[in-house]
Amino acid sequence: MVNEERVILMTRMASYEAGEGKKNIKIGDYFRADYLSKQLLKSLIFSTISFVIGLVLYVLYNFDFLLENIYKIDLLALGKKMLTGYIVLVVVYGLITYIVYAFRYRHARKNLKTYYGNLKKLSSMYSEGR
Amino acid sequence: MTTLLELKEYIKRFYGKYEVYVTPALKTIMALVMLMMINGSLGFMSRLNNFALVLIVALMCSFLPTGFMIVFGALYILGHMYALAMEAAIVVGCVFLILLLLYFSFSPKDALVVVLLPICFVLKIPYIIPIAVGLLLTPASIASVACGTVVYFIVHVVKESSTSIGSMEAAEIMARIRLVIDNLLNNKEMVVTVVAFSVTVIVVYIIRRLAIVKAWTIAAVAGGIVNAVVLLVGDLAADIDISIIGVILGTIVSVLLAKVVEFFAFNLDYSRTEKVQFEDDEYYYYVKAVPKITVSTPARTVKRINTRHSSGRGNSSRQRVEEYYPEEENYDYFGENEVEDYTDSDPR
Numbered sequence: 001m002v003n004e005e006r007v008i009l010m011t012r013m014a015s016y017e018a019g020e021g022k023k024n025i026k027i028g029d030y031f032r033a034d035y036l037s038k039q040l041l042k043s044l045i046f047s048t049i050s051f052v053i054g055l056v057l058y059v060l061y062n063f064d065f066l067l068e069n070i071y072k073i074d075l076l077a078l079g080k081k082m083l084t085g086y087i088v089l090v091v092v093y094g095l096i097t098y099i100v101y102a103f104r105y106r107h108a109r110k111n112l113k114t115y116y117g118n119l120k121k122l123s124s125m126y127s128e129g130r
Numbered sequence: 131m132t133t134l135l136e137l138k139e140y141i142k143r144f145y146g147k148y149e150v151y152v153t154p155a156l157k158t159i160m161a162l163v164m165l166m167m168i169n170g171s172l173g174f175m176s177r178l179n180n181f182a183l184v185l186i187v188a189l190m191c192s193f194l195p196t197g198f199m200i201v202f203g204a205l206y207i208l209g210h211m212y213a214l215a216m217e218a219a220i221v222v223g224c225v226f227l228i229l230l231l232l233y234f235s236f237s238p239k240d241a242l243v244v245v246l247l248p249i250c251f252v253l254k255i256p257y258i259i260p261i262a263v264g265l266l267l268t269p270a271s272i273a274s275v276a277c278g279t280v281v282y283f284i285v286h287v288v289k290e291s292s293t294s295i296g297s298m299e300a301a302e303i304m305a306r307i308r309l310v311i312d313n314l315l316n317n318k319e320m321v322v323t324v325v326a327f328s329v330t331v332i333v334v335y336i337i338r339r340l341a342i343v344k345a346w347t348i349a350a351v352a353g354g355i356v357n358a359v360v361l362l363v364g365d366l367a368a369d370i371d372i373s374i375i376g377v378i379l380g381t382i383v384s385v386l387l388a389k390v391v392e393f394f395a396f397n398l399d400y401s402r403t404e405k406v407q408f409e410d411d412e413y414y415y416y417v418k419a420v421p422k423i424t425v426s427t428p429a430r431t432v433k434r435i436n437t438r439h440s441s442g443r444g445n446s447s448r449q450r451v452e453e454y455y456p457e458e459e460n461y462d463y464f465g466e467n468e469v470e471d472y473t474d475s476d477p478r
Contacts, residue, residue, distance in 0.1 A: 002413065011417045014406035046231040053224045060220075061311050063304050093235075100236060100270045126410070 006125050013118055021115060027108040035105050036098060043097035047090045055082070138394065146420075154192035161191035161199050164245050167252055168206045171289050175213035178206055196241040203245065204230075207285060214288070215295050217306040222284055225314065229277045236273035243271060247278025248285070254376065256282075257384035260327040261353040262391050264334025265346060272328045279327060283320035287313045319372060322364030330357040350388035354381045 017025065027035060059066065066073075145152055165184045173179050187206075191199050204226050212219040233244065243263060250256045259278070263271045288295070291313050298306050334353035338345050358381045365372040404419045 006410075007415060007417065010408055010410075010415065011404075011406055011419050014408045014417070015404045015419065018404075018406060043235060046235050050228045050231055053228055057221065057224050057311060060304070060307050063307075097235065103268075104270075 003125070006122065009118060009122055009125070013115065013122070016115060020111070024108040024111050024115075027105060028112045030105075032102075032105055036101055039097050039101040040094050043093050044090060047093040048086075050093075051086050051089055134393070141394075157196065157199070158188050158192040160242075160245060160249075161188040161202065163249060164199065164203055165206060167249060168203060168210070168285070171252075171285055172207065172210035172214075174210045174292070178209050196245075197238070199245050200233075200241050203281075207281075211288065214292055215298075215306055215310075217303055218288055218295060218310050221307060221310045221314070222288065225280070225284060229280060232273050233277050237267075237271045240267060240271050240274045243267075243274040244278045244281070247275065248282040251279075251282040255380050255383050255387065256323075256327075257330075257354065257357050257377075257381050258387045258391075260330040260357060261334055261350050261384060261388045264331045264353055265338055265349060265388065265391060266395055269332050269335050272331050275327050275331060276324050279324050280320060283317055283323070284314065287317055318364075318368040319370045322361060322368055322370065322372075326357050326360035326364060329360050330354075346392045347389065350385050350392065354385040354388070357381060 013021075030038070162184065165187060169179050169184065177183070187202050191202065208219050208223055208226070211222050237243075240263075243259060247256060247259045250259055256279075260275055263275055288310070291309065295306060295309060298309070330353045333356045334349045337349035337352055342348065358377050361372055361377050362374060364370070365374075406415075406417050406419065408415050408417075
């Protein structure tokens with residue numbers, strides 16, 4: 001015989017797993033530090049790519065000037081300036097990423113608690129049925 | 131009000147029943163509007179202007195995830211840019227890449243915001259988007275609001291300067307690139323708008339989450355005012371000519387639209403028919419779960435003997451309960467009944 005109560009609970013959980021839960025369960029697999037460092041690494045890569053793109057645009061913009069004056073420019077100062085810009089970009093991007101994803105992690109954990117509670121309920125239903 | 135609630139109930143029922151058809155149809159219409167607007171404002175590549183192609187792409191959007199709408203939109207814009215000048219395509223492509231990274235790192239799920247924002251800009255009511263985002267999503271979606279805004283202004287700027295770009299000699303590659311970048315960077319209106327929208331999203335989000343009566347309405351109105359003020363202050367500070375009347379009218383219309391959004395989104399789950407599969411030791415289950423259309427039946431009635439007149443804690447706690455159980459259908463829209471429902475029917 002199909003146990004209706006069980007099916008209802010399982011259906012609810014399955015639809016949660018297919019929808020919002022999918023994301024949350026994935027997040028729940030990580031420890032907090034692991035999850036955040038993964039996101040920070042991603043943000044580092046993203047900000048580096050953004051910086052490179054910005055740099056390319058900068059060089060294209062000043063192409064003629066750079067070509068003419070390449071020997072006159074204080075390259076060290078220019079490099080320092082760019083490095084500072086890069087570090088600022090990475091730090092700001094990383095900070096925002098940290099805040100956003102720390103919040104998301106907490107939210108997902110809270111959400112998963114109910115889900116795991118339901119899992120327990122389900123397994124106790126099964127052991128009762130036997 | 132009652133007729134409106136009935137209408138809402140009807141829409142909800144309709145959506146629950148025909149969700150399989152309604153969502154793809156809406157996606158197609160949106161993609162169609164988006165592509166036609168891109169063609170209308172840029173339209174440099176005649177092959178992309180072909181309506182059959184637009185229709186095919188729009189139909190493809192109906193079954194692909196919403197993110198593809200952005201991809202197709204970006205490809206269309208780049209195609210037109212390329213037809214105008216390769217340099218424009220390069221510069222805009224670079225900017226799009228940066229935006230894409232920003233979008234993917236923070237809010238990869240709200241493609242709709244990015245698509246709707248430029249459309250609303252053309253309709254002169256862009257202010258609804260930051261308000262709606264603050265009401266429905268989180269501050270992380272500022273990324274997508276910024277993306278949508280920048281995309282609109284890029285298209286706008288290139289359209290404005292298309293004649294001067296087109297009139298330059300093809301050999302002057304560097305000069306062309308400089309012209310495009312100059313036009314993009316000197317667009318202070320874009321910066322002011324992005325700042326204003328970001329502030330609006332945060333303000334609306336914070337107020338919406340407060341435990342006060344009518345938090346949503348207050349949030350929407352406050353968001354509208356903040357948005358208008360920041361825009362006008364930016365207008366003065368950066369010396370750009372944003373039309374004051376346009377801002378005020380657009381804000382008023384946007385706040386009214388936000389009220390409509392609130393009406394349809396507040397305390398309502400557009401639950402739809404779900405098909406799920408799972409198994410246990412004995413069976414395979416193929417379950418089709420159809421949402422029940424329930425008329426609110428309060429499980430427990432709480433009668434207040436001492437009625438509270440002020441907007442004290444009683445009301446706010448009720449609002450909180452409503453937020454925790456969004457599935458419950460008995461929100462007291464008229465503010466007359468003192469009926470509260472504390473059923474423990476957690477959706478999950």
